[in-house]
Amino acid sequence: MTSLSEDPSRLIGEPDRDTAVQRLREAYAEGLISHDVLDERLDQVLAATTHGDLAFALDSLPAEKAGTTSTLAAAGGRIRRRGAWRVPRFLKVASAFGRVRLDLSRAVIEHPVVDIELHIGTGKVKITVPRDAVVDVEGVRTGWKPTRYKPREHSGPDGPTIRISGVVGFGRLTVRHAWR
Known part of the structure; x- marks a missing residue:
């Protein structure tokens, strides 16, 4: 995922826009901005084409809370x-070689959108997501075997969105929904 502090003239993608919308929603939920300001800023974000446009829409928001990013790493x-x-x-998640197993089925997910960024050299990655989660694996590049993921036909409207991006070199990413 890209940062909003990048080159202001650089074009944005949907993940950048989604992140900006989420920051506005969180600011509104925390009482940092009014409903009118939320509407105005959402219009700006949805019309934005560059990082500069997004930065302008988010400029008065406080920095994201510390602790919202974690790293799991192993050589x-x-x-x-x-x-x-x-x-x-x-x-x-970074691993030079080895297996990665993330089970989110019983995890405490406090955010409506969770971004998982993979940097895997060699090894299998298995991610189990909640039954009602919406999963986006479009941002994953694999060097050896294709990603295995079969979307659920009916994801719940209240489930979290799990966006997976990054690189899996020599290995395979498998994503599945929990049974319960």
Whole structure:
């Protein structure tokens, strides 16, 4: 994912726009901006084409809260998270070689959108998402085997959106929905 502090003339993509919309919604929910300001800023974000446009729409918002980004890293071996763990807004996962297993099915997900950025050299990555989650794997580049993911036909309207991006070199990313 790109940062809003980049070159202001650089064109934005949908993930950038979604992140900006989410920041506005969070600011409104926390009482930092009024409903009228939210409407005005959402219009600006939806019409934005460059990072400069987004920065203008978000300029009076406070910086994102500390602790909304976490990194799980290992040079080798396994990275595993399961059970009732707290999922940050942005999760970076880096492994030179080894297996990665993230089970979000019973995790505490406090954010409507969670971005998972993968930097995997060699190894399998398996991610289990909640049954009602909406998953976007368009931002993942694989060097060896294609990503395995079959979207659910009926995702719930209240489920989180899980956006997965990054690189999986020699290995495979498998994403599946939990049964329960």
